Amino acid sequence: MPDDETRPEPGTPAEEERTEAVPHDPTGLSLARETARAMGARARRRRPPPSVTRRSVDPVSSGAHPDDRDPQTLSRAVHRLVDAKGWAAEVNVRTLLARWALLVGPSLAEHSRPERYADNELTVRTDSTAWATQLRHMAPQLVAMLNEQLGADTVRFVRVLGPDAPSWKHGGRSVRDGRGPRDTYG
Structure with missing residues (x-):
C-alpha cells in the first residue's frame, strides 16, 4: 500500500x-x-532509552562447556544414582557374579550358580556334593580373586551348598528328631 x-x-x-x-x-x-x-x-513508548537498558548476566547460565544442568545420558544418570545411594559395591558384586563362568571356569559354572550375596558372604549352590567339594577347595582362591576385582573385604567368606534336598520339616511346630522320611517309605 x-x-x-x-x-x-x-x-x-x-x-x-x-x-x-x-x-x-x-x-x-x-x-x-x-x-x-x-x-x-x-x-515503544514504554521502552527506556537504549543508554539505560543494560543486559544482565545470569550467573548460573550454562556456558560453552558441559555441566550438571545439561541433558545427561541414561548411563551417567544411573551411575550418579548408584553413587548417591551407596550401592556401588553391591552393583559391582552383582555384575561380577553375572560373569560367573569367567570366574570359575566353564565346567564348574555349568554345575554351580551363585545364589546370594549378603553381609560380605557369597552363597553358591552346586548340582552335586562332588562339585560342592571341588568348589570348597577352590573357595580361598575365589575370595582372593573377588576381592582383587571388587576391593578389599568385599567378600570375606564363600559358603558352598550342595544340591537341594526335600525338607521333611513342615511348619514351625514340627518335631526336631522325629521319624522323618522313614515312616513315609516303609
Whole structure:
C-alpha cells in the first residue's frame, strides 16, 4: 500500500479517525495491521532509552562447556544414582557374579550358580556334593580373586551348598528328631 508512509502515529486523534473511516475488510488483514501498529507504538513508548537498558548476566547460565544442568545420558544418570545411594559395591558384586563362568571356569559354572550375596558372604549352590567339594577347595582362591576385582573385604567368606534336598520339616511346630522320611517309605 503506497499510503503506509504517510500514516500518522498510532494512538493520535488522526489515526483514530482514520481507523473508523476504513471500510469493512472481510479478511481482517487491515484490522490486524492496525492492531499490530498500535501495540508497537505502545511498546515503544514504554521502552527506556537504549543508554539505560543494560543486559544482565545470569550467573548460573550454562556456558560453552558441559555441566550438571545439561541433558545427561541414561548411563551417567544411573551411575550418579548408584553413587548417591551407596550401592556401588553391591552393583559391582552383582555384575561380577553375572560373569560367573569367567570366574570359575566353564565346567564348574555349568554345575554351580551363585545364589546370594549378603553381609560380605557369597552363597553358591552346586548340582552335586562332588562339585560342592571341588568348589570348597577352590573357595580361598575365589575370595582372593573377588576381592582383587571388587576391593578389599568385599567378600570375606564363600559358603558352598550342595544340591537341594526335600525338607521333611513342615511348619514351625514340627518335631526336631522325629521319624522323618522313614515312616513315609516303609
